[in-house]
Amino acid sequence: xxxxxxxxxxxxxxxxxxxxALTNLTLEVPYGQTRAIIGANGAGKTTxxxxxxxxxxxxxxxxxxxxxxxxxxLDEAAIARLGIGRKFQKPSVFENxxxxxxxxxxxxxGRGFVAMLMSRLNAGxxxxxxxxxxxxxxxxxxxxxxxxxxxxxxxxxxxxxLLAAEPRVLLLDEPVAGMSDEETARTVGxxxxxxxxxxxxxxxxxxxxxxxxxxxxxxxxxxxQVLGEGSMDMVRRDPRVIQVYLGRG
Ligand SMILES: Nc1ncnc2c1ncn2[C@@H]1O[C@H](COP(=O)(O)OP(=O)(O)O)[C@@H](O)[C@H]1O
Ligand SMILES: [Mg+2]
Numbered sequence: 001x002x003x004x005x006x007x008x009x010x011x012x013x014x015x016x017x018x019x020x021a022l023t024n025l026t027l028e029v030p031y032g033q034t035r036a037i038i039g040a041n042g043a044g045k046t047t048x049x050x051x052x053x054x055x056x057x058x059x060x061x062x063x064x065x066x067x068x069x070x071x072x073x074l075d076e077a078a079i080a081r082l083g084i085g086r087k088f089q090k091p092s093v094f095e096n097x098x099x100x101x102x103x104x105x106x107x108x109x110g111r112g113f114v115a116m117l118m119s120r121l122n123a124g125x126x127x128x129x130x131x132x133x134x135x136x137x138x139x140x141x142x143x144x145x146x147x148x149x150x151x152x153x154x155x156x157x158x159x160x161x162l163l164a165a166e167p168r169v170l171l172l173d174e175p176v177a178g179m180s181d182e183e184t185a186r187t188v189g190x191x192x193x194x195x196x197x198x199x200x201x202x203x204x205x206x207x208x209x210x211x212x213x214x215x216x217x218x219x220x221x222x223x224x225q226v227l228g229e230g231s232m233d234m235v236r237r238d239p240r241v242i243q244v245y246l247g248r249g
Contacts, residue, residue: 001042003030005067006169006200007052012061014047021047022224025061031168034191034201036211038235040245045204046089048221051173052202053086054079057078065169085167089174091154093161095147099138102146102157103129106164114159128164135193136160150184156190163194170194172203176210188213207234208246220245 014022022044029035037045049213050056052063054076056081063071071079080086094102109126121129133139136156141149146157155175162170176184184207191214195201203209211218212232220227220241227245228238235241 003032003197005029006031006033006065008062008064008067008200009048009052010062010064012048012051012063013059014044014051014056015059019064020224022051025221025224025226027219027226027229029200029202030168031200032195032197033216034195034203034214036215036218036232037202037204037221038206038208038211038218038245039227042223043221044219044224046173047224049086049173049202049204052079052169052171053084080165083165083168084168084171085162086171087155087158087162087173087175089177091151091158093146093149093154093157096147097146098143099146099149099157100129100133100142103132103160103164106161107132109165132160132163135163136190150183152179152187155179155183155187158188159194168199170199170201172201172205174205175203176205176207184210208236212236 005028008188009025009027012022012025013020037048039045047056051058052071053075054071060070063069065082104121107128133142136159138153138156146154149157176187179187185231190211191201203214215232217229218232218235219229220235223245228235228241236246
């Protein structure tokens with residue numbers, strides 16, 4: 001069965017002053033898919049995520065969730081409430097709190113303001129905290145202060161905090177940047193556990209081995225435009241992609 005569309009970006013352009021960061025960009029990400037966006041620095045990858053999450057307004061074009069909800073008219077908080085979660089390049093966890101408390105805060109937040117004020121988690125929330133700790137592989141580290149975690153563990157914790165809200169769309173900007181090889185390999189496993197029929201994942205990454213292991217489909221951006229789209233193997237063999245991106249250094 002063909003999955004329905006989670007994210008629909010249609011003819012999107014973003015200009016900063018006179019500079020075109022994105023030009024007439026169209027892409028569609030279905031539920032159940034992990035999509036990688038690759039391209040050189042400055043290609044417009046982060047700008048695309050900024051538009052999807054309401055941080056940057058399109059100059060023209062459309063961005064829809066489920067092909068029905070027009071995201072261009074909503075602010076960042078409203079877009080987050082719709083179930084679009086984003087991890088930025090730098091992890092931002094509460095360093096002075098234990099790992100488990102970080103996840104608890106995220107679970108409460110996902111349940112609204114009144115629930116967040118309650119001092120104790122209900123049974124469902126406690127269960128969600130355990131599920132998240134298991135998924136991100138940090139159950140054994142639950143009592144450690146987040147500030148003492150390795151860089152990779154902090155990234156997983158932040159992904160866990162996003163997961164608490166059970167996002168329909170998960171946007172990950174360079175999740176393995178700065179990770180050791182072992183942490184990167186573990187992150188492959190994590191992304192595969194995050195994938196679900198009712199979730200779309202969009203991951204921006206420069207590590208092509210990582211991309212080839214997690215992505216169902218790869219979109220190549222070049223100077224704000226789609227240069228190509230296909231499997232990692234197809235994209236790897238595309239002469240234009242090799243010329244402008246993969247062939248360098
Ligand atoms: N707020 C902004 N104002 C002006 N230029 C910007 C802004 N954000 C990004 N840019 C420019 O847009 C281009 C795309 O940036 P970005 O989306 O961050 O690329 P990527 O994430 O692919 O490296 C770059 O040339 C960058 O300098
Ligand atoms: Mg970027």
